[in-house]
Amino acid sequence: MKAIVIREFGGPEVLNVADVAAPVAGESHIRVRVRATALNRADVLQRMGRYPPPPGVPENIPGLEFAGEVESCGAGVTLWKVGDRVMGLLAGAGYAEYVTIHERMALAIPRGMDFVHAAAIPEAFLASFDALFLQLKIAAGETVMIHAASSGVGTAALQLASHAGARVIAVSRAREKLEALRGLGAFQPAVLGDAFVADVRHIAPDGVSAIFDLVGASVWESNIELLAPGGRLLVFGFLGGAKAELDLGTVLRKRLHIMGTALRSRPIEEKIALSQCFAARALPLFAEGRLRPVIDRVFDFHEVVDAHRAMESNAGIGKIVLRGPA
Numbered sequence: 001m002k003a004i005v006i007r008e009f010g011g012p013e014v015l016n017v018a019d020v021a022a023p024v025a026g027e028s029h030i031r032v033r034v035r036a037t038a039l040n041r042a043d044v045l046q047r048m049g050r051y052p053p054p055p056g057v058p059e060n061i062p063g064l065e066f067a068g069e070v071e072s073c074g075a076g077v078t079l080w081k082v083g084d085r086v087m088g089l090l091a092g093a094g095y096a097e098y099v100t101i102h103e104r105m106a107l108a109i110p111r112g113m114d115f116v117h118a119a120a121i122p123e124a125f126l127a128s129f130d131a132l133f134l135q136l137k138i139a140a141g142e143t144v145m146i147h148a149a150s151s152g153v154g155t156a157a158l159q160l161a162s163h164a165g166a167r168v169i170a171v172s173r174a175r176e177k178l179e180a181l182r183g184l185g186a187f188q189p190a191v192l193g194d195a196f197v198a199d200v201r202h203i204a205p206d207g208v209s210a211i212f213d214l215v216g217a218s219v220w221e222s223n224i225e226l227l228a229p230g231g232r233l234l235v236f237g238f239l240g241g242a243k244a245e246l247d248l249g250t251v252l253r254k255r256l257h258i259m260g261t262a263l264r265s266r267p268i269e270e271k272i273a274l275s276q277c278f279a280a281r282a283l284p285l286f287a288e289g290r291l292r293p294v295i296d297r298v299f300d301f302h303e304v305v306d307a308h309r310a311m312e313s314n315a316g317i318g319k320i321v322l323r324g325p326a
Contacts, residue, residue, distance in 0.1 A: 002325040004095035004304050006060045009049030012308035017301065017325070020061070023093070023100040027076040030103050032086060034324040035068040036119035037094045038152070039311050041237065042264060046092070047308065053092035054265055063094020064264065066101075067109060067118035068324065077103045085109040089122045089271065091264055095304065097325050104272045107279055110286035120152065120293035120319035121286070127236065127263055128157035129278050131212050132164070135261055136232050140165030142209035145190070145200065145226065147219060150177040152319035153236070155294040157212055159185050160282070163290055169203055171196075171219075180317050184294070197222050207231060217241030224250055232257040294318030301325045 001022040007014045025031040043062035045051035053059060067087040070080050080086065086106040090099060109118040132138050144161045148154045149170035161168045162185025170187040172178050178189035188203045190196060200208070200222075207228030213219065218240030223233055224247070233256065251258065263271070285291040296316030299307040300323050311320050 001097035002301070003061050003093070003097065004063075004301070006047050006062065009047065012047070012305045012312070014047060015304050015308065017304075020096070022098045025072050025074045025077075025100050027074045028103055029074045029100045030070050030077055030080050030086070030106060031072045031098055031100050032066060032068040032088075032106075033071045034066045034094070034097060034099055035115035036324055037063050037066050037322050038119045038123065039307055039320040039322065040064050040123050040152070041239070041311075043095075044308060044311060057092040061093040061095055063092060063096065063099075064090050065119060065122035066090060066094045066099050067115040067121075068099075071098065073103075079103045080106060085115075085118075087118045087122055089126055089263065089275065095322065102268060102272060105268075105275045107275060107283060110283065113286065116298055116321050116323065117293050117295065119321050120295050123263075124152040124156040124293070124319060125160070125282065125291070126274060126278050127153055128160050128212075129282055130263065130274055131234050131236060131261060132157060132160055132210075133281075134274070134277070135259060136210045136212065136234050138164060138166050138210050141167065143167040143169065143204045143207075143228075145169040145171060145208045145211045145223075147171045147212065148214040148237070148239070149187075150174075150181060150317045151214060152294070153214060155181065155184060155318050156291075158187055159291050161212075162186050163285065167204075169200060169208065177317055184292075192219070197225060200226050204228075210234070212236065215240040217244040220244035220246075224256070227254060227256055229254045230256075233259065235260045236262075296320055298323065 003020045005018045046062045070084040088106045144166045146157045168187035171190045173192045210232045214237035216238030296318045298321045
């Protein structure tokens, strides 16, 4: 099969299309012909040699999600049949013509949705759903601050939190990006800068109930300052650095809950449980038009170098999607 492989660790130019062995569907797995996949920051880090995949996953093929058609089924598969349109979350190797996935992790593509848009759902929306509802446990009426709101994960989290009735503060480094998000849900914009803390205080004088942080060290101090007593902070990314100092006295005094999360390294049982929960509670909202993936740009399979350069520019809003090989 065709796949995009990492020749050596380095910049986008180390990616190229090559012929590799196709995966074989196991007893409870399906093999899917990939019609589209999408880029994630983890792909960039893997390409640079800074984020290896879990054991058993090809080290030289990035890709954490897919959308396509079931091509074959393992002997024990009962939930899907050949030709079904599915999407899902992967531990890696999504930049390929075929992928395999446990049948209970696969998700039905919402009716009326094409493969390109479906490929932009799994990582962003499952990560956000897990973060907001299973980790932070946000509730209607709470104030939730979402960093990097214009990113793929950010646009998903904004929609999910808004739909759940939370009071959302969307954060970005560029006001024009926040303005472009109007229509995704109700939110108050907050731009990172010298006046950031004061601006958020104006919106939420008593502090925020929960923070979903995709930035890391550069916003650490402001996060701690802006959390209300008993507030919760979930760290999911560290584009702004991975090391920060923490005043434990503030944590104790304000009774803060600080957590970290990742999907890629979790046991398959946890991923199955998350996929099933998402399918029951959130997936129907796409067909109803209440949720939608936000796509910045779409590239052909052989344009992967340009796609990675576009991601590293940080200029886009939403997901970058890669069409599957023709």
